[in-house]
Amino acid sequence: MSKSSIMPGFRPTIGFTLIYLGLVVLIPLSTLVFKSFQLGWDDYVNIITSKRVLHSFRVSFSTALAAALIAGFFGFIVAWVLVRYSFFGKRFFHALIDFPFALPTAVAGIVLATIFQPSGFLGKLLADSFGIQVAFKPLGIVIALIFISIPFVVRTVEPVLLEFEPALEEAASSLGATRWQVFGKIIFPNIFPALLTGFALAFARGVGEYGSVIFIAGNIPFVSEIVPLLIVAKLEQFDYSGATAIALTMLVISFVLLMLINMLQYWVRKRSGQL
């Protein structure tokens, strides 16, 4: 970019940006940090290691992981089909991918709860034929999080698949590679970093998700209680310290996990020669 000084408006725009960012985002977020400084280490450990809190962490992270993996697998197939094949109704399905993103989470929550509750359309079917109960179990949380995760995976994989050079495939196949070899050695390694990004976005969103989960989860302590719900419960009891301790821990764990995924992604890119 040229360093022209004739462009006007730097001071007012950057001034407004910084003040607004400070007021709306940074000052409110900093309360989390300051509040946690007020908390003694022993108090913090006591809050976090209570059985109910530990259990909610296990539920939140394991369901988000399972949902991101399942959404990653099927989302990849969906993106593949949407980019590479043509079939009747493709445009319609394509537009629908963003529906979970556009639908308010509370609506998603009551809809999924209605479908999967024991008397619901699929809930009854699954209970009667397979003896599987979905609602009020971690499985219900996984279902809700899969719904939320779909657009994250499909929308990150799709552009990379679209830009993928057919010449690479042609070269490999003209050198005698089978279709499976082309997929396994050429296509997939190129798409994998994007798939990881989609997985990470879905996972991060899943850990913090609230609205679409609470209705189907039933929020039974030690069974289907997620971390965000526990934070809300603490806030409702005016236990601000408890809520802060849990919130900060959740943010730190998510941050560390995302960093690990980023490192993995870097390593994959490096190995496959994309860096």
Added chain:
Amino acid sequence: MSNVTQPINPAGLVARQERVLQDADWVRWSLIAIAVGFISLFICLPLGLVIYQAFSKGLEAYWTALSQDDTLAAINLTLLTALVTVPLNTVFGVAAAWAITRFEFAGKSLLTTLIDLPFSVSPVISGMIFVLLFGAQGWFGEWMIAHDIKIIFAVPGIILATLFITFPFVARQLIPLMQEMGNQEEEAALSLGASGWKTFWAVTLPNIKWALLYGVLLCNARAMGEFGAVSVVSGHIRGMTNTLPLHVEVSYNDYDVIGAFASASILAGLAIVTLVLKTALEWKQTSR
């Protein structure tokens, strides 16, 4: 050159090539079946159910549910929230994109990262930070009680939490586009004597209008639909601090299924309108 003796079969070669480049029919159709099945189960079924549930007891039940005072109050509050937050975040988005893409300065990438911050915070935590600031035991709690100012469990808290949640939407659409566009066109206008404002209105805005609309659309959808953050600061006071998504929750928990789905169908309608406009805008942008 020992294989010169072998007959060359170009037709066979081409056939092999195509087979290797394209997936076999059974692979293609099973993948399509998996994808369509997955989308039908996880997206079409929920979509169909909202519409079915809302009208299952007939249009009349739907209208009675929607014309209740509490529902109308919730619709009003949702509209008010969007009306305040969307314009503010739009002005911010344009200003931030202008500063970031038209000038060089230290800390630019840090600023871009900070703008995205609200996306990576759980909605519940986004609401909680405002409770820590303005709640009864928050930083300004005592001062606000002394001066009789209510933010938490009141409308200002809902607006603040929504402002935080929808903060990055417009900026995020504009920054990559304006970066890619460069500023030659604007420099040309300026060097021909146009004022800064005139340049923005006549040169920049026409170039970014679709991306801007797209950002505003997503920002609005989220502002009207946000649940977690708003739920924490609202206090769920019927007819006072319930937005439409919160009204859905309250009705559902009171076993008022028709009422819950009537309100939910408005929000689902909003989501569908958003999707249709979004798809239209995407076509506009790619065909530009």
